Amino acid sequence: MTPKIETKNLQLYYGAHHALKGIDFSANANTVTALIGPSGCGKSTFLRCFNRMNDLIDGCDVEGQILIDGMNINDRYLNVDELRKKVGMVFQKPNPFPKSIFENVAYGLRINGINEKKILEEKVEKALKQAALWEEVKDNLKKSAMSISGGQQQRLCIARALAVEPSLVLMDEPTSALDPISTSKVEELIYQLKEKYTILIVTHNMQQAARVSDKTAFFYIGEMIEYNDTTEIFTNPKIERTQNYITGRFG
Amino acid sequence: MNKRLSQKIFFTLFRLISLMIVIVLFSILGFIIFNGAKSISWHFLTQMPTDGMTKGGIFPAIVGTLILVLGSMIFAFPVGVAAAIYMNEYVKEGPVKRFMRLMTSNLAGVPSIVFGLFGMALFVNQLHFGDSIIAGSLTLGLLALPVVIRTTEEALKQVDDSFRLASIGLGATKLQTIGKVTLPIAFPNIITGLILSIGRVSGETAPILFTVAAYFLPKLPHSIFDQVMALPYHLYVIATSGTNITESRPIAYGTALVLISIVLICNITASVIRNVLGKRNK
């Protein structure tokens, strides 16, 4: 089986700083992979390689191959806007636009030129259902997205990402700004989503990684130290540094 | 304790000085409003001046000022907003951006009379527009430009980066992100800036002295190449060099009141927009 996503000898530099050092990584479709490691280890940077968000940073230079469905996206001539439509992203803090709930989810569709009301309504409903938010907001779709709770906002952002029907979803610490109850709702959602999507999730929360992911990659100072099944990593880490980290001895 | 006492003295002094500033403002406003209110009537606002500007109304000056404000904003608003977008959304931090900022602030510091000289040299003489609405509007537009750029840039800066990232993450292009996310969020503050610059432009006298303002022209303009009267210039003329200064004083008060009202309305509208829309976004 060809992996859904793959990197080969991925090197990333911020100016003189070598932020990712030769990462070889692959993940299959319909899996959840957790990226863990101490702050500044490069896990978020790695995540952002898959939708080329690092392009927005001055002096950032990426070498090596990044493959999605076998196609190298680390290509100067690639249309990044098209790429980002296929790769959904959920950010650390919920960041809905100051528009209505409906318009937030419809945003990605509209920028793709979909303006027919019928299709929009259909897809918005579907996305909200997938994000397990439909029941809570279906009567208030016209309400401002700023007026719902933080946990709902984050699920709205997930719905917004799902509405354009990506195959890969990147989540950058999606629950770090949420309360425990909202967090567990989002985690539950992630677990359900892997039916349809391939998910990469950066998290600081060991328990979360253990709960939601199939595989876990441990990053440390720009290197991927260990990458294995989540149960293996948490019960039987091969490398001492990984063990030190997950048992809380540092980071 | 001595240091407590000196603190008390100084703070009281500062409070009194601040109070004095408020009193000065209200005495200027009160002076104009009290004296001007007597002159204001429907007749005054809608009639042509007569009898060597000692009688009649100020209608052409009101119309002239409105035309000039509109004309200057047609130029300054789109260009200023676009410039601010470029500076805030496209250019990266660095010498180029610093240079653009410096130039904008230099432009903002250019005295209004120098804009008048420039407008005369470029629009009136070089481009042969003559003393005309278009020359005056463009000159005022240049003057308003740095104000529009600055306020728009501030408004764009206040838009949280996470909105831009979310939009780009969904595959929107830069232009789509600006048009559908950044600008709508910044809109109330941009409009506030627009209104404030309208207030500023409507009161400017020096830039229109040699580019458009007519001393006495009791009719309305027919094309953008006509001259017009304008409120600030009209006030200057009848306050200092009219045919009969004492007899036309009431008209001067009335004109000043109309002028101040425009500024007041602009200021109040701006702060209402800022407060109402600002709260809604929170």
Added chain:
Amino acid sequence: MFKKIINKIIEGFIKTSGWVSSIIVLLIIIFLFKEASGLFNKTPLEEGYMLVVNKKNPIDKLNPDQLKNIFDRDSTSWKTLGGMNADIEIFTVEDISTFYNDSMIGENMSNLPWCINDHISKTENVISYFPEKYLPKNFEGKILHLDKISVYQFLKNKIWLPSARPVSQVGAMPLIISTLLVSLVAILIALPIGLAAAIYLAEVADSRIRTILKPVIELLAGIPSVVYGFFGLVIIVPFVQKIFNLPVGETGLTGSIILAIMALPTIITVAEDALRSVPKAMKEASLALGATHWQTIYKVMIPYASSGITAAAILGIGRAIGETMVALMVTGNANNFTFSLLKPIRTIPATIAAELGEASYGGLHFKALFALGCILFLITLMINVYVEYLSGKKQTK
């Protein structure tokens, strides 16, 4: 496809607009300096005229001041100018009929050049100026050459009478001095008041008072200058006249008072921002050592914010220097060379505003006013760049 082109156009517009300020500043420089530089290509003699003396007169050159004295009848003897021991006789075309009768001048003044030649060659102590077109064919007098106006003279000369005839006096010195004097005094009045208000706003006032005071200050900044001028004319001018018992109330001081009121919002806002930028930790450290709030303000916060406060003052001066309408309406517009605040004076912007309308396009007076504009532009530009430099320094601290 169509949409793509539209998008390209919009992005092009945005990118070009980014440079608009720089382009306008450049254009201002080009147009102002182009007109102004014409001034230094001219002699102060009225255009199309020439200046002549008798051939035997030993003097070859006269400077504008000397000429002015001659034609004002202040210098009456050639001796004081280093020439012969004789009185100066001024002869102009208007005087022609006192020397020659109508038949000698001829029909339509056709014989006028001959008459001019005749009189000048006969009169040793004469000095004359007349339009070039009347220049006699075999002219027997001596044409005096005047130096072109130099930048140095323009800045240094003390008399501003550009429409004087036959020789213009374009000395910018009194205008520069008046402008700076009025502005400096305005800031000396406004700075302590503005600083007091800024401290009050930033440190003393509670938020309720702030929400009243801030709009008041904004409003003060929004009132058009011509309204300030009008207010000054009706209220402050008689006031100053009465207090100091002056013949006229339109003085430099009157201008300074109004300009001070107008400079207040700038000073207050910038100074308040500077005070607010003082790190909280620094303030708390001082308070924790037992200093009172006021001691903390003047011993810690004001020194820390000093560059911002300086910027406020300088920015205020810049505004005051460029202010036109107030200066035009309340400073009296007299052509005085004076350091006294209680006399009518005239500033650069007021001069431009008052005289540009009457100066003929492209003439010496016109160009001289543009040269004044250049001075004004350069002063404010320097002020601005310096203020930017100050605030840049603050950020890197």
